[in-house]
Amino acid sequence: MTDADLVEKCKGLDFVAWRGGVPVFEIQGDGWNEVLWKYLELMGRYASELEVVVSIQQIKEKFGGLRLYYELSGVPSTTGFQIAQDALDMLVLRAERECSTTCEYCGARCFDNPASVKGWVHKVCKACLVTLGAAS
Numbered sequence: 001m002t003d004a005d006l007v008e009k010c011k012g013l014d015f016v017a018w019r020g021g022v023p024v025f026e027i028q029g030d031g032w033n034e035v036l037w038k039y040l041e042l043m044g045r046y047a048s049e050l051e052v053v054v055s056i057q058q059i060k061e062k063f064g065g066l067r068l069y070y071e072l073s074g075v076p077s078t079t080g081f082q083i084a085q086d087a088l089d090m091l092v093l094r095a096e097r098e099c100s101t102t103c104e105y106c107g108a109r110c111f112d113n114p115a116s117v118k119g120w121v122h123k124v125c126k127a128c129l130v131t132l133g134a135a136s
């Protein structure tokens with residue numbers, strides 16, 4: 001997945017950082033894509049329904065976990081900032097939790113602890129660890 005893919009598929013969301021030339025998406029494999037699409041689509045739908053602006057700042061993997069940062073703005077007074085933020089935070093939390101049991105490379109269910117791949121910690125299943133040549 002690339003930043004361009006993100007912008008193309010997530011039309012309900014804003015990518016301010018991307019337009020500024022800053023890479024938004026920093027994940028090695030494609031294993032989390034399905035989870036990401038599901039939750040980004042939901043975030044886009046919430047943004048439309050709540051009539052708010054959700055700017056995706058960064059989506060990355062850190063220490064084998066998903067990190068998704070966004071900024072909320074343009075919240076109508078009838079909605080309430082806290083209600084909108086709670087709804088979006090819940091989606092981010094669920095996406096992070098789902099990725100915590102999904103191999104970052106192949107998308108298989110994976111309950112192993114994050115492991116080192118070429119010196120970096122990733123959420124990786126045993127099969128991918130062997131394929132990547134990082135098994136110890």
Ligand SMILES: [Zn+2]
Nearest residue numbers: 103106125128
């Ligand atoms: Zn895998």
